[in-house]
Amino acid sequence: MKKQLLILITLFFCIQFNYAQVISMIGSTSPSGSWTVDTNMNTTDNVTYTLNNVTVTTATDPSSTGLKFRQNADWAVNWGSANFPSGTATQNGANIMTQAGTYDVTFNRVNGTYTFIPSGFTNIGIWGPAVDAVNGFGGPDVDMVTTDGINYTLSGFTFTTGTAYFRFDENGSNTWGSTAFPAGTAVQGGPSIQVAGGEWFVTFNKNTGVYTFAYPSVGILGTATSVGWGSDIDLNTTDGFSYTISNLALTDGVVKFRKDNAWDINWGSLDFPTGTGVQNGAEIPVTAATYDITFDKSTGNYAFTNTLSNPQNSISKAKIYPNPSNTIWNLSHSITIDSVELYDVTGKVIQSFKPNANQYELDGCELSHGVYFVKIKSGADFAVQKIIKN
Incomplete structure (x- = not known):
């Protein structure tokens, strides 16, 4: 009986080994140069796959050129990401935009990370x-x-x-x-x-x-910035979550936020001046002005606060108290408050008012507990401040 059990266990592991996933590279810039011919990679643990001295060509069109990883020569399971020479590939992701050269390639089937290291370099x-x-x-x-x-x-x-x-x-x-x-x-x-x-x-x-x-860097770039799409203007952080930059002059145009100067992780949205950026979201439309910008890496929430040349009248000096509050927030400023908008954490406007006064009471009795954002506007200037409902 023990002998039979041992044979069954041995057969089980043999079958498991024989049916280990085969991971390959495929695409117009892959070693095969074809979207129909796979180049299989090597593995010892069925997780990390490697192939050394791999020659690839340059990808020129993201819609038709490049390469991807796939499993068992079947498009049902495939991974891709536009980034090169490293990135985190996702299921049915973009074609990897390779640059011509000879590389040692590593791919992790579990988390999708990959690297192309020029052959001859130390790993x-x-x-x-x-x-x-x-x-x-x-x-x-x-x-x-x-x-x-x-x-x-x-x-x-x-x-x-x-x-x-x-x-x-x-x-x-x-x-x-x-x-x-x-x-x-x-x-x-x-x-x-x-x-x-x-x-x-x-x-x-x-x-x-x-x-x-x-801490990971978060930068802003786009046609509204002085650097265009070519490089990032990095924001500042002290904790790796909240990022800020002050007095950044922007023109009419669009921007996005991205991490570590690469497109692997980037955020965008159609909302302005406040919103919640989502991965690979739309380009953020910007109106020309000088802004103090805040961005939260964990939530994607961002705010562009227009700065005034006369700091004594800046709407950013508006007072909101008490904060946190259970019921009412008092808004106070030395100049007339034209409008007040209340946003939830997703960037959705849930209330709006036109006080046309220096003082205003914002009623939060019907709000759920949590974090909100108040946009206060006076003339052409505005500011966004966070409030908390206890």
Whole structure:
């Protein structure tokens, strides 16, 4: 009986192995150069797939060129994202817009992350319990990205509190570490880095060992900015969630917010001057003026507050009290308040009033508990302030 059970268990694992998912690259810029011919990748764990010395060509049209990853040579399960040389692919995502070259390619079937590292460059990853809380140093690296073989970066990865090393070519004998966090100089064979949990944008210099764990950047760009779509104007943050920039001059045009100077994560909406940006949303229409801008990375909520040349009369100096409140908020200003609009956290207008007075009582008795935004306007100027209903 025990012998039969052992045979059944052996057959089960053989069947599981034989039916492991096959992951391939396919597309006009893939090694096959075709949307009908797959190039299979290699795996040892059915999660991380690799293929070295892969030659790809340049993608020119996002609607017809590029490449994707797919499972079992079937379009029922496929992954894509426009970003290159790294990104997080999603089901039925965009074509990956490759640049011609020879690369070592890594793809994670579980979380969709991928990297194209030019062949011949050292593969550098971050390794340890801070990366894989379950398996610790028995788990895989999370690979970093490089374009020059010297400067490596990692974007969009959330760490757990724990230790980690920088590891070269997945070799446990070639690790780099230091006791310093969030920035320091790692040395070969040095101690593990104690990483605080959270999302970090990580940089590492292979030649010097200098590394940083910084809050993700959020930038604004578009035709309404001085930089157009070519680069980002970064906002400021002290916590990695709330981002601000003051006195930014914008023209008539459109803008979007994006993270870490890449299109992997970007936010947009048709609402202005306040709204809630959504992933890959519409371009935000902007009216020419100088603004103080706030953006919340966790919710996508944003506000553009027009600044006045005369700060004594600026509507941003309007007083709202008490705040938080159970019932009534008193709005007070030295100049006439023309209009008041109340928004929920999604950016939807739920109430609007025209006080035409210096004082106004905003009745919140019928509101549910939570956070709201009040837009106060006087003449051509306006400001948006957050209020809380207890």
